[in-house]
Amino acid sequence: MTLIEARDLTVRYGGHTVLDHVDMSIDKGEIVTIVGPNGSGKSTLLRALIGAVPVAGGQMIRAPGLSIGYVPQKLAIDPTLPMTVARFMSLPRRQSPADVAAALEQAGVPDLSTRQMTDLSGGQFQRILLARALLSKPDLLLLDEATQGLDQPGSAAFYRQIEEVRRRLGCAVLMVSHELHVVMSASDRVICLNGHVCCQGTPDIVASAPEYRALFGTGTQGALALYRHDHNHSHDDGCDHDHDHHSHDKRTHDTGVTPLHRATRDKVH
Amino acid sequence: MLDDFLLRATLAGLGVALAAAPMGCFVVWRRMAYFGDATAHASILGVAVALALSVSVFLGAMIMALLMALAVTALSGRGYAVDTLLGVLAHSALAFGLVAVSFLSGVRIDLMAYLFGDILAVGKTDLAVIWGGAGLVLALLTWRWSALLTATLNPDLAHASGIDPKREQLVLTLALAVVVAVAIKVVGVLLIAALLIIPAAAARPFARTPEGMAVIAVITAALSVLGGLQASLMFDTPTGPSIVCIAALIFAGSALGTALRRA
Numbered sequence: 001m002t003l004i005e006a007r008d009l010t011v012r013y014g015g016h017t018v019l020d021h022v023d024m025s026i027d028k029g030e031i032v033t034i035v036g037p038n039g040s041g042k043s044t045l046l047r048a049l050i051g052a053v054p055v056a057g058g059q060m061i062r063a064p065g066l067s068i069g070y071v072p073q074k075l076a077i078d079p080t081l082p083m084t085v086a087r088f089m090s091l092p093r094r095q096s097p098a099d100v101a102a103a104l105e106q107a108g109v110p111d112l113s114t115r116q117m118t119d120l121s122g123g124q125f126q127r128i129l130l131a132r133a134l135l136s137k138p139d140l141l142l143l144d145e146a147t148q149g150l151d152q153p154g155s156a157a158f159y160r161q162i163e164e165v166r167r168r169l170g171c172a173v174l175m176v177s178h179e180l181h182v183v184m185s186a187s188d189r190v191i192c193l194n195g196h197v198c199c200q201g202t203p204d205i206v207a208s209a210p211e212y213r214a215l216f217g218t219g220t221q222g223a224l225a226l227y228r229h230d231h232n233h234s235h236d237d238g239c240d241h242d243h244d245h246h247s248h249d250k251r252t253h254d255t256g257v258t259p260l261h262r263a264t265r266d267k268v269h
Numbered sequence: 270m271l272d273d274f275l276l277r278a279t280l281a282g283l284g285v286a287l288a289a290a291p292m293g294c295f296v297v298w299r300r301m302a303y304f305g306d307a308t309a310h311a312s313i314l315g316v317a318v319a320l321a322l323s324v325s326v327f328l329g330a331m332i333m334a335l336l337m338a339l340a341v342t343a344l345s346g347r348g349y350a351v352d353t354l355l356g357v358l359a360h361s362a363l364a365f366g367l368v369a370v371s372f373l374s375g376v377r378i379d380l381m382a383y384l385f386g387d388i389l390a391v392g393k394t395d396l397a398v399i400w401g402g403a404g405l406v407l408a409l410l411t412w413r414w415s416a417l418l419t420a421t422l423n424p425d426l427a428h429a430s431g432i433d434p435k436r437e438q439l440v441l442t443l444a445l446a447v448v449v450a451v452a453i454k455v456v457g458v459l460l461i462a463a464l465l466i467i468p469a470a471a472a473r474p475f476a477r478t479p480e481g482m483a484v485i486a487v488i489t490a491a492l493s494v495l496g497g498l499q500a501s502l503m504f505d506t507p508t509g510p511s512i513v514c515i516a517a518l519i520f521a522g523s524a525l526g527t528a529l530r531r532a
Contacts, residue, residue: 047425047428050425050428050429051428052424052425052428052429068429068430069429070425070426070428070429070430072423072425072426075422075423075426077422078298078300080297080298080300080470080473081298081421081422081479082473082476082477082478082479082481082482083422083478083479084477084478087478087479087480088422091415091418091419091422091426092415092416092418092419092427092430092432093415093430094415114477116477136430142429
């Protein structure tokens, strides 16, 4: 069952087209990750899905009564606004103190309920944001680089929590992330975005797609080719449009990808 | 019972305090202090127009305040910085208002009464209008409280919960216009912003939640009204400014207390 679908979605800021005819959808219970370089429209796509940016073209179809939990990239709380963690958890809908306590317990921060939001550390703040988003029992959880500012154990714990949440609540998860190695292993499907949808599919397919490598291969000296070396899968879906791969094929060659690896890639393309 | 002018003045002041203080909290949280100022200054133009057309001053002030607020909202983000825009619009509206009042030769108007308020001259009708307006503002804020708070915290969080931040902004703008209109008689157009902002600012260090801050702000504003009226009688000073002076003293005490506690 499709929860939310963008059809031919176009978003413009000023004269600049940020999202260009984007088609994508999220099904019930899936974990989908959006990857893409800076300025590729990842956050804009998430904000378009919650209805926070005006749509210049195309349409957005939501399942009736869809409840969305949103964890923004960053949330600046004005110091003039006093806000305890417990009060924040009850916005916009009142939650029972027992539910709030249980949610904080689950997020691993049971003692914070009387603290001011502005006094929290980055990691605590992210956990509270996630806990609040989960309180409304969302059908779809949207995470915009939610592990920004967390150290590696912190973000690993955060992703474990996401999987746990999906298992417990059965909600779909759509996240934007830069931590490709974690994301690729934790997602059912990856959407590679750069103004338009470059390619999408299971992590294996996307990781070996030339469009993806064109975006992430450059500048990393082949470091991002470290994961997913098991190329024993079929390539019957994923990318369906032509790109010129000549230049970066040469580059991968230079950075010393194993012949086996290259042979597989050559077979694919 | 309402025949005593001092009682009427007290009730009028408390009514305005009740509406202005929670509204002022939003003005502070959303950093709209100059916005409140501009809206209030514009209302003098509304007063002039209302007097010229022989309609209710309250209505004229409210409509002009609302138009001003909508104009600022519509114009902001179109090439001018918001503070520049507010500086231009607020003072232009005040100047046009003062000029417009001078054209009204037929009636002799006590301009000072509109600029600084004339709380001691509040009549029974004024009292009804003030409490009606204050009740409307309180009802509006209570009804939309959670949505307003969420939209103030973060517009995207609001969107995700199905709340339209633009609509909530409009609710606040409307409430602000009503507060301005009812406060003219009490403190005058020049000092309305003070009654919005000072109680909220004084309440901030003592509050742990938004609701707590609104309640403390109301108490601060009410004490300012009572203290200002007394001071005005005792020292024979203008009442509106006296009320604002007491609020300022409470704010100074609050700031000083916070500084000492941290030291």
